[in-house]
Amino acid sequence: xxxxxxxxxxxxxxxxxxxxxxxxxxxxxxxxxxxxxxxxxxxxxxxxxxxxxxxxxxxxxxxxxxxxxxxxxxxxx
Amino acid sequence: xxxxxxxxxxxxxxxxxxxxxxxxxxxxxxxxxxxxxxxxxxxxxxxxxxxxxxxxxxxxxxxxxxxxxxxxxxxxx
Numbered sequence: 632x633x634x635x636x637x638x639x640x641x642x643x644x645x646x647x648x649x650x651x652x653x654x655x656x657x658x659x660x661x662x663x664x665x666x667x668x669x670x671x672x673x674x675x676x677x678x679x680x681x682x683x684x685x686x687x688x689x690x691x692x693x694x695x696x697x698x699x700x701x702x703x704x705x706x707x708x
Numbered sequence: 709x710x711x712x713x714x715x716x717x718x719x720x721x722x723x724x725x726x727x728x729x730x731x732x733x734x735x736x737x738x739x740x741x742x743x744x745x746x747x748x749x750x751x752x753x754x755x756x757x758x759x760x761x762x763x764x765x766x767x768x769x770x771x772x773x774x775x776x777x778x779x780x781x782x783x784x785x
Contacts, residue, residue, distance in 0.1 A: 655773065676743035
């Protein structure tokens, strides 16, 4: 089955890439864009038919590899 | 209001970064991970209270800046 994960910076952690996008958008005429925060998205295809077990594996994968929990949060969707 | 966007590579487009993550996970003992595809996630805070209008603006933003529609798809969530 496929499990989708979003990894985002914790609020309070500076996001210069998101800031650059926001400033570019303002410059392009999208004046009403107040903030942009960029994160990562992962589509994981795992050979496990039990949804609960698959999500538990992905949670472990996030903690061990995909997310740096000091500065990032992850969400399995 | 906040609008969330996911930008992913179209199926068929090679994703070496996702492949590297998959191989790393296999090496870490997650043998049942068959494929990983990486994408981008954006959290856009737009000064527009009408949800329909906000989403239309974000769609334009995706087409003009965030996604390369030759190789990428975007989804407003």
